[in-house]
Amino acid sequence: MPKFDMNQMFKKAQDMAKDMERKMGETEVEGNAGGGMVKVVMNGYKNILSLDIAKEVVDPDDIEMLQDLIIAAINDAQAKVDDQMKDSLGGLPGMPGGFPFG
DSSP, X not given: OXXXXXXXXXXXXXXXXXXXXXXXHHXXXXXXXXXXXXXXEEETTOOEEEEEEOGGGOOTTOHHHHHHHHHXXXXXXXXXXXXXXXXXXXXXXTSTTSOTTO
């Protein structure tokens, strides 16, 4: 029976955490809504890096539609971050569902 090495287990966990940090920082996804009229670029930490709104959707008489498009684009980008992190990390062993963010 192999000997259990607690230090080796902690080292592997630290290496996995460092790898996750690196991948989250390198990840960039684009979410969009309204056929690309509103675009959001987000990193793996779900921080918004940029927001692009086409002039055609800016209607002072319909601010609610613009708000809905922005929310939809952000939600689209967040879902893409979750999917990309799941795919790139392959899940974390021993956790139900693999990845803790979705």
